[in-house]
Amino acid sequence: MTDSGATSNGEHQQVDCVDQALKRHRIDDTLTNEMRLTDLIDDCLEPIFLKLSIEDLVAIAHTNKQLKPAAASAFARKFGTKKIVLSNLKDDLPIDSRMDSVQVVDLNVSLRLLRSFGHKISKLHIGHKKSMGSIVFSNRLLIQYANEYSKSLVEITFGPLASSELSLAAHESFPMVETVRVWRCNLRRFGQSEFDGCFPEIRRLEFVGNVPSNECIVDCLPNLEHLAINTSSFMHIKGTLPISLALNPQLLSLTLKTNDALFILRKGHPYLGLLESLSVTYDSKDLLNEHFGFEDNEVIQFESLRKLEVNFADFCCDSIPHIPFSSHRLTELKVSIGDCDHKTCNRLVRYLQKHQTVTKFTLINRSDPFWEPSNISEESKMKISQAMSSLQEADFWNIEFSTGEVKQFIGNCKMLHRFGFKLINGGDFNDLKKHLGSEWEASIDPNGNVKIVRK
Structure with a gap:
């Protein structure tokens, strides 16, 4: 009886457990369904x-x-941290809008995006190409939506846009925008009030591949610190840009890649007393221009300049041209050259000798790295190293060094702690490491570019 009772009780308990499990399953199903x-x-x-x-x-x-x-x-x-690119252009976008960005090509999705998440966007690029025959001014509508819904923007890029599409005068201000880039836009009808009223906090203004109007920046933008103009079509405003520089003496950095960069700097440099960084591109023949040519030893003096980048537009020239800019505070110098016959770099060496404050030097050879070897002689390399007693960092892009030249260069620059160059024979890398010893760390990429850093 006892065993039979126990068995019966156990069976009842199992049945109860199954019933409870079934009930829970039904409850879970009900909850899931609802x-x-x-x-x-x-x-x-x-x-x-x-x-x-x-x-x-x-x-x-x-x-x-x-x-x-x-x-x-x-x-x-x-x-939220990426640049939002509202454009149906595939490859025709600036590099900075291809990297670390997300692109939306559909116009309706773009408009809904601004309306729904505009307050979460910090960097925006607007450059929607209209369909053939379309009468809808898509970019005007996108700008209108950005102005209404994207009050947290700190950076905005326009382009490519037609002159009739970039109009901001009727909109409210973008209260937090500090960087404005205008890329490949026709600005002949774009007035200075557009910037004044719409971007009260603008600190960086960049024109790339544009046709600016005479009036687009001839005014004081009190917070503007960085101005960049990269376009060859600037002939008609070369007289007004120096006025813009005079009205904005607070500029800290200036980039000029135009046909008349030297003319603009000669006229405008008295107003650039606070300028700390200058990047300028010019052709060697510009130095001999009858209207603003430079004498052999003539220089434009900048009181506060610390960083200078000089890009020579010549693809071929007899030697590295004259650098007509100087500062007793210069610490960084970058020089970009084409395929010059620079067996000697006498002008460059003399310039370095006069600027002993330079601690970081970069020399870029723009000739094809796969076909054209560097023409810089061993003598010139050694003269460059001997001219800079305070050099701490040196980078030679697409300029070849032998193991012996590396050792001699380091020996001449006692304070050097970082050195970049192209090794003539990549197979010599292990031999180079042995010669450098434990004092240096060295690395090489597949193209033979070497970086060495003092430990």
Whole structure:
């Protein structure tokens, strides 16, 4: 009886357990069937939304107000630090808008993106190409939406745009924008009030491949610190740009890649007393121009200049041309040359001898690295090293050194702690490491470019 009773009780207990499990299963099924995505808290939704594309997040935010906060949070985490490029152009975009960015090509998605997540975007590029025959001014609409919904923008790029599309005068200001880039836009109808009224906090202004108007920057922009002009079509405003420099003496950096860079600097340099960084591109024949030619020893003196970048536009020339800029505070010098017949670098060596404050020097040879070897002689390399007693960092791009030349260069520059160059024979790298000893760390890439750093 006892065993029979125990068996019976055990069977009843098993039945009860099965019944309870079935009930729980039915309850779980009921809950599962009735639960909606909107019942989940945002903390649960966000990891799911992080796996979605920008188009999917826009679709969710556009169709469901309850899910919009979680979608916005996921957008901010996944795309908030990237540049948002609203353009249906594939390859015709500037390099800075191809790197670390996300592109949206559909106009409707772009508009919904700005309306839904505009407040989460910090960097924006607008340059939507209209379809043939379209009468919809898509870029005007995108700019209007950005102005209305993207109040947290700190950087904005326009282009390519037609002159009729880039109009900002009717809009409210972008209160936080500090960087404005205008890329390949026709600005003949673009007035100075456009910048004054729309970008009260502008600190960096860049024109790349544009046709600016005479009036676009002839005014005081009190917060402007960095100005870059990179276009060959600047002939008609060479007289007004020096006025712009005079009205903005607070500039800290200036980049000029124009046909009349030397003329502009000669006229405008008295107003650039605070300038710390200058990048200028010019042709050697510009130095001999009858209107603003330079004498052999003539220089433009900058009081505060610390960093100078000189790019010689000549692809072929007899020797490294004269550098007509000077500063007793210069610490960084970068020189970019074409395929010059520079067996000797006498002008460059004399310039370095006069600027003993230079601690970082870069020399770039723009000739084809796969076909044209460097023409810089061993004598010139050694003269360069001997001319800079305070040199700490040196980079020679596409300029070949032998193991012996490396050792001699280091021996001449006692304070050198970083050195970059191209090894003539990549197979000599291990031999070079042995000669350098434990004092230096060395690395080489597949193209034979070597970096050595003093430990």
